[in-house]
Amino acid sequence: MIFTPASIPGISDAHLRMPFVEKGMAVGLFGGSFNPPHAGHALVAEIAMRRLKLDQLWWIVTPGNPLKDKRELAPLSDRLEKCEALIHDPRVKVTAFEAAHHIRYTADTLALIKLRNPGVHFVWIMGADSLADFHHWQRWQQIATTFPIAVIDRPGSTLAFLSSRMAKTFDYARIDEDDAPILARAQAPAWTFIHGPRSLLSSTEIRNGNMKTGG
DSSP states (O other), rough: OOOOOOOOTTTTTTHHSSOOTTOOEEEEEEEEEESSHHHHHHHHHHHHHHTTTTTTTEEEOOOOTSSSSSSGGHHHHHHHHHHHHOOOOEEEEEEHHHTTTTOSSHHHHHHHHHHTTTTOOEEEEEEGGGGGTTTSSSTTTHHHHHHHHEOOOOOTTHHHHHHHHHHHTTTGBBOGGGGGGGGGGGGGGGGEEEEEOOOOOOOHHHHHTSSOOOO
């Protein structure tokens, strides 16, 4: 599939471009609607950078989530601004390049990234709370065989890696958490579950006015 980049009013060209990387780098891909982003997301990014020994992490703010009600979605420009406010590491790059390429599904995002960046080692990063629904994602098995996956622990989701369909389907491809630093350079399918500090923050609870985003 060929995507034609497009400019979007209110979104900077820098955010619409795919971040620059060099061959040989290990790069994490952390995508979501981030509606709104909060300190829990920043914690996931920080853990991923440290435990996976990444050179860079792309914080990919999606234009919309096909599994969620778009009427609840804040403007992309607002979500980008709030994500930037949470970032304190220059190696983390906030981007909305999916919007410029009219991408709706993660499988297409990863295919484009792989096509555009030969020789770069990517790993998909997701919170454990997304693992239970992962098999509902469009072409989820394709996602798992495109890049390795790092699942970061989230409150109430620690056992998801044992019960989820994804974990059961790709049980043979799971690597030990101690080997997380080599995951980005592993041949997909490959995945690991990373335990660590967990944040109780939830985007849904924040939208409902029950929590603050933190910083």
